[in-house]
Amino acid sequence: MxxxxxxxxxxxxxxxxxxxxxxxxxxxxxxxxxxxxxxxxxxxxxxxxxxxxxxxxxxxxxxxxxxxxxxxxxxxxxxxxxxxxxxxxxxxxxxxxxxxxxxxxxxxxxxxxxxxxxxxxxxxxxxxxxxxxxxxxxxxxxxxxxxxxxxxxxxxxxxxxxxxxxEAIDRRKQPILLSHLYCQLALLSNAELDRVAARNYLKKALRIDSSCVRANVISAEIAMAESDYKEALKAILKIQDQDERFVPVFIDVIINCFNQLDMSKKKFDFLAGVQANNQSTIAMSRFVDVLIEQKSNKEALAFLHEKLLQNPQKGYLKLYAEFDVDNTGESESVFLRGVIKQLAEEEQSFKCRQCGFSSVDLNWCCPSCKDWGTVEPILT
Ligand SMILES: [Zn+2]
The missing domain is CATH 1.25.40.10 (Tetratricopeptide repeat domain)
Known part of the structure; x- marks a missing residue:
């Protein structure tokens, strides 16, 4: 008043x-x-x-x-x-x-x-x-x-x-913004089952911004919906050259394609390469999985043990704890589960480089500052 x-x-x-x-x-x-x-x-x-x-x-x-x-x-x-x-x-x-x-x-x-x-x-x-x-x-x-x-x-x-x-008024090109708008149009066309239009929009998005990770992710999703895993794998692997920080984010899509195509050797080599070049816990976790699957539990545990000694980071410790939790005595098991819980709570996967907004989900448009393509993975 x-x-x-x-x-x-x-x-x-x-x-x-x-x-x-x-x-x-x-x-x-x-x-x-x-x-x-x-x-x-x-x-x-x-x-x-x-x-x-x-x-x-x-x-x-x-x-x-x-x-x-x-x-x-x-x-x-x-x-x-x-x-x-x-x-x-x-x-x-x-x-x-x-x-x-x-x-x-x-x-x-x-x-x-x-x-x-x-x-x-x-x-x-x-x-x-x-x-x-x-x-x-x-x-x-x-x-x-x-x-x-x-x-x-x-x-x-x-x-x-x-x-x-x-763009014309500001005399400033906005490739990231436009490529995401074309991705939105691709999703819309795909939802209307017009896959030709969807693919054209994705091509347009990549022509405007060749580093648009999202366009290749959507391409892979469309191909997978048509059970064309060869095409899906081709599209999703392109993100390695665009921005390799996104590889761990879509690593399960890539693994799924390898599995569908029965490419176990290539899957192993790919995951070995990703974990060697990437500090990501997820990349490490998937490599340990493939070691268990294609080698042995013992080899996987030894590898993880070695990695933890070289680089004692929280994420690796969590993996080690998860792996070892069933092979230990009861009191140690309780301790390890406590560590896992604490580490999981501390995990934050994405952050907007524009406004600093953090989230556990990948938002192509930041929910806080509304900018497109500013949310990036945080390596954990
Ligand atoms: Zn933001």
Whole structure:
């Protein structure tokens, strides 16, 4: 309440000044309506009735070039404070005034669009910004907002169109963003069982950003859905050259392809190579599995023991504990299980390089900063 009163003081002062200046200019003898209104508004304010005070002050202020900034500033303040309904009412009032200039109307319309976005009324915001896209001054702002709206509405084709428009406006290429939008379109086409369109979008994504790991992951998923494991393996192995930090993330997809194709020797060599070049616990874990599968328990345990001595990191210790847990006495088993639990709780798999958001799932679009392709695996 007190904050609103403080917030309104500049408006009250401005409306008082405006009323007084009009009064002296006109040299009227009778008290003006502006004066009456000003004191009425002030009275509401003092009696802690800010809503009524707002209405009085807004009505009191004639909308013209001198007062428009006050109206717009007040509207912005309302929106920032989360009082979106008041902001909407104020901006709608402004737009309804016939005497305002075209540019002022456009500015107010822009503010109303932002109010609608804040209120989650995306359809209304969209029609406003589509109108403002034709305004020379507000065009850039409108394109940015439309891009944001189409993303929120998951209208990926329109979002991609507006991302291209944004590139032209900012004179800055955005290959990572665009490739992810084409990946979204590929997923959409695939869900509609249009695999030709899906593959075309994936090609487009890779043409724009040759390091787009996600495009190859989706390619592999589509091929696996068609039981084409040869094609799936070809696609998913490309991520080694794109960004090898993602190999442990999709290592089970790769293993599945090798298994389906009965390529046990190649699977062994691949996993041996990954664990040799990668500190990842998952890579190590899968190599230990293949050692057990194709060699022996003893060899796997000896290998893990050796690795732990060379590089005593937590992840390896966890693996060792998991492996050895059934071969130990009861008290040691309890101790090892405790270690496993503690290590599992400390594990964090992904982090956004843009905002630092951490998660256990891979999000191609960061849930916190909403940037595409900024979430990366943390090696554990
Ligand atoms: Zn982020």
């Amino acid at each position: 007190f904050e609103i009163a403080i917030m309104l003081l500049p408006v009250a002062a401005a409306s008082g000044w405006y009323a007084a200046s009009k009064h002296y200019k006109a040299k009227e003898k009778r008290p003006t309506n502006e004066h009456k209104g000003y004191f009425k508004g002030l009275n509401f304010l003092l009696n802690e009735q800010p809503d009524k005070a707002i209405s009085v002050f807004i009505d009191l202020l004639e909308v013209d070039d001198e007062t428009i900034e006050i109206h717009l500033a007040l509207g912005t303040l309302f929106r920032q404070r989360g009082e979106v309904e008041k902001a909407i009412r104020l901006h709608q009032n402004l737009i309804a005034r016939p005497q305002i200039s075209q540019q002022i109307r456009s500015n107010a319309l822009n503010e109303l669009g932002l109010d609608y976005m804040r209120a989650g009324l995306l359809d209304r915001a969209e029609s406003i910004f589509l109108e403002l896209e034709n305004d020379v001054v507000l065009k850039c702002q409108a394109v940015k907002q439309l891009f944001s709206i189409f993303q929120q509405e998951k209208e990926w084709l329109k979002a991609a169109d507006y991302a291209v428009k944004l």
